[in-house]
Amino acid sequence: MIIILMKMRRLTAAAMALLVLATGCTSPTGSSGSGRLSVVVAFYPLQYVVEQVGGDQVSVANLTLPGVEPHDLELTAKQIASVGSADLVFYERGFQAAVDSAVDTQAPKRVLDGATIVPLRTTPGFTGEAGTPSTSALDPHTWLDPRTMIKYASAVAAELSQARPAASAAFQQRADALVAQLTALDGQFSTGLAACRLKVFVTSHAAFGYLAERYGLEQVGITGLAPDAEPTPAHLAAVQKIAQEKGVTTIFSETLASPALADALAKDLGLRTDVLDPLEGITSQSRGTDYPSVMRSNLSALREANGCL
Ligand SMILES: [Zn+2]
The missing domain is CATH 3.40.50.1980 (Nitrogenase molybdenum iron protein domain)
Structure with a gap:
């Protein structure tokens, strides 16, 4: 009898574990729950920062699919909806018009705009057709300066900590490790060039x-x-x-x-x-x-x- 009871309890525990797993996978429970925070990012370098800082607390979806070039990105209806339901959206206003528009129409609860952390500047010296100034004069490529990525790491840690205060120490620790790695990279570039x-x-x-x-x-x-x-x-x-x-x-x-x-x-x-x-x-x-x-x-x-x- 005791053996049967123990088996039943084991079974129940296994079933509970499965249930928790399934819940975690299919429905993000957001800031109040124990599932992963769902983060939507606009393109790769932003994905890298969120994955590094968020670790296993986040589930990251990149709007720019692998192999797709992010300039002039177009979004599916499903992707636009995902912007609305995310716990955090990380993008760069002024780079991808479709993403800017999705953020405006979907009004996600928490948004991080890279252009407010490192402002985009106008490219000097490039002119378009027949010497007239290019219409897309704002240069979005701030991420190719490692010091931009250092600033992003801190900003992402702050946002994730607000979304899930219980994990803030872990976010900060992971952000510190990322900053150390990027600082070393910046040093290699400074010395190497x-x-x-x-x-x-x-x-x-x-x-x-x-x-x-x-x-x-x-x-x-x-x-x-x-x-x-x-x-x-x-x-x-x-x-x-x-x-x-x-x-x-x-x-x-x-x-x-x-x-x-x-x-x-x-x-x-x-x-x-x-x-x-x-x-x-x-x-x-x-x-x-x-x-x-x-x-x-x-x-x-x-x-x-x-x-x-
Ligand atoms: Zn580019």
């Missing part, structure tokens, strides 16, 4: 303005702020002239956008090509599995192309 034969680098789309400014380099984009912008013949001629005059060795392309223009330019000039990854997504083609590892690949590529000591 301090003494280079060449300051200029030529890259596919003009995603590296914040990185260039942080580390004293000068970016020349073949296209503008978005990868699909068609450069004018005059702009291409200007890029060629700079490359020749400055003694550029390498034309950089990227993983998510077509390398055709960069390849053609390199061929015309008799230069090598290499990859500089704007980290707008991680795929099997990426030279690394996460933000820090791809950034270290970027650093190696820049150091080689620009003859850094």
Whole structure:
């Protein structure tokens, strides 16, 4: 009899565990419950920060699916609804119009806008068709400066702590570890790019303005702020002239956008090509599995192309 009772109690415990698991998986219980906080992010670097800081307390959904290029993102009805039901939405206002609009219409309960943490600036020097100023002049690529990511880590820890105060110590501890890792990365860039034969680098789309400014380099984009912008013949001629005059060795392309223009330019000039990854997504083609590892690949590529000591 005792044995039967014990078996029954074990069975009940197992059933309870299953029930808890199922609840955790299918319905996010939000700030009051014990399930994971559901966080919707707009694109990869934001996903990386939330996963690192949130750990097993969060379930992260990226609106930009793997292999998709985040500029001009379009959202499905299901994705738009997910913005409304999330415990936290982390995006960057001014980058993806569809996400801005979903945040406005869905009014999620908690929103973190990266552009309020590191304001977007207008790109100097790039002009569009026939020399008129480009219409999309706001540069969204703040994440390519590791110090932006450090600020994001602290902001995400604060938001998650408000959403789930009971886990705030864990969030803070994980954010501290991430900040330490990103601070080391920033140091590697500062040291690695301090003494280079060449300051200029030529890259596919003009995603590296914040990185260039942080580390004293000068970016020349073949296209503008978005990868699909068609450069004018005059702009291409200007890029060629700079490359020749400055003694550029390498034309950089990227993983998510077509390398055709960069390849053609390199061929015309008799230069090598290499990859500089704007980290707008991680795929099997990426030279690394996460933000820090791809950034270290970027650093190696820049150091080689620009003859850094
Ligand atoms: Zn971009």
